[in-house]
Amino acid sequence: MNVVCLDLEGVLVPEIWIAFAKTAGIPELERTTRDEPDYDKLMEYRLDILREHGLGLKEIQEVIAKIDPMPGAREFLDEVRQIAQVIIISDTFSQFAKPLMQKLGFPTIFCNELVVNDTTGEITGYKMRCPETKLTTVRALHQAGLQTIASGDSYNDVGMILNSKAGFFFRTIDALKKEYPDVPAYTEYSELLQAIKAAL
DSSP, X not given: OXXXXXXXXTTTBOOHHXXXXXXXXXXXXXXXXXXXXXXXXXXXXXXXXXXXXXXXXXXXXXXXXXXXXXXXXXXXXXXXXXXXXXXXXXXXXXXXXXHHHXXXXXXXXXXXXXXEOTTTOOEEEEEOSSTTHXXXXXXXXXXXXXXXXXXXXXXXXXXXXHTSSEEEEESOOHHHHHHOTTSOEESSHHHHHHHHHHHO
């Protein structure tokens, strides 16, 4: 049995932190896993900036409520779900993902949790599901007797892409294409869909 494992941000929806950075007028928050492969370092950097500007979960959720999936993403996801099981494996957080999952038709998502002060709304920390969440999840699926096909756009997707029976970059950066020339890279959902079908 095959499971298609997809990244969320940059593949199905715009990057949440970039959208928030533009709305809040804080360009430093536009930094993502495309720029910083060390996720813990990236998150500590983000939380420091939020504290500095007195911003919390409420402000970010207000921006997320206005984010729509990328054009064609819902249709692509619906087509893939007709031919295979799909899990979105993301390093985002459940507090961010919920409204986006509604717009995508409630697919299964494995993501992380923010630690939030209930009184002030300040984001005080975060809890990752496990170390190297995407790679660990793919390996666990293999242990359960499943095969995986994976796609993502950033450095934190490389582990699950390289360890799946088929893996693809989607709308990735040139640096990753150069670093991993053997991984097919696509920019259109129709191309990615055909590649997934071929791998199945």
